[in-house]
Amino acid sequence: MADFPNLSRRGFLSRSAAVGGLLVVPGALAACSKTDTSAGSGDDVLAKLRKQGYVRVAYAGEAPYGYTEGGVLKGEAPALHARIFKALGVDKLKPTLSDFDSLIPGLQAGRYDVVSAGMAITPERCANVLFSEPEFISPTAIMVKKGNPKKITDLASAKAAGVTIGVMAGAVEASYAKAAGIPASKIKTLQNQQDGADAVKGGRVDAFVLTGISLRWLAKTNPTLEVTPTFVPTLDGKKQYSSGGAAFQKGNEALRDAFNTQLKKITSDKSAYVGLLSPYGFTAAEIPPATLKTADLCKG
Structure with a gap:
């Protein structure tokens, strides 16, 4: 499977949330009619x-x-x-x-x-x-400060540069970083996307690792940051496509x-x-x- 091109996104990251209410996704419901499926009709x-x-x-x-x-x-x-x-x-x-x-x-x-x-x-x-x-x-990418001062392009280059990277709590990128040989002392766990961007801006980490599509969306509202081209990390010798x-x-x-x-x-x-x-x-x-x-x- 080939690498994937950069993707454009529109909109912005919203950290607000409604909990427990009934919400309808615009356009997602009206376009489809009910369909009977034997796989679930008796469940x-x-x-x-x-x-x-x-x-x-x-x-x-x-x-x-x-x-x-x-x-x-x-x-x-x-x-x-x-x-x-x-x-x-x-x-x-x-x-x-x-x-x-x-x-x-x-x-x-x-x-x-x-x-x-x-x-x-x-x-x-x-x-x-x-x-x-x-x-x-979705392949992986790295968010860095504008100009990419540490010249980070992937996890191998992050390891070689000895930088501190951020990963999101519970997300798969922590395992990718460890597989790339980045020591645990150089991996910082952050709670959400904006925390990752803020940590890069504040210098608490040198880079924030996540899927490319997530980071490019995040960059829309964080103009002092940029996102590297995507890459496909490996884990136990196998390419990881973040399915x-x-x-x-x-x-x-x-x-x-x-x-x-x-x-x-x-x-x-x-x-x-x-x-x-x-x-x-x-x-x-x-x-x-x-x-x-x-x-x-x-x-x-």
């Missing part, structure tokens, strides 16, 4: 969701994957999930804001039905939750399978995928290839 969980008319989703306030703007839930995952659940006969998303590293514990505790946060599919997470098939792929998906509770296989049926209809239709997610900077380059399967990603 108690899906039947309950249909009866109550909403599904509880968790998001982490991380643009462009899941965030609120003006009290409206937006982002790649909510837009995609709203379309899918509408097709499954569930009309609305009921959102809960969570710190990223609390998403899985909250799901396991039953506080919501689905994690709608663009969460990377990893073997460690697969041990605790059920993932959908991949919703997107993201929806997460479900263990035991909810029928709900996950019904979700996957509708997801495939979108990811196999370039026009549908880009038309739905282009407002969040996603293009055809983010469409996961048909050969990329969650079962393989969970094996590592």
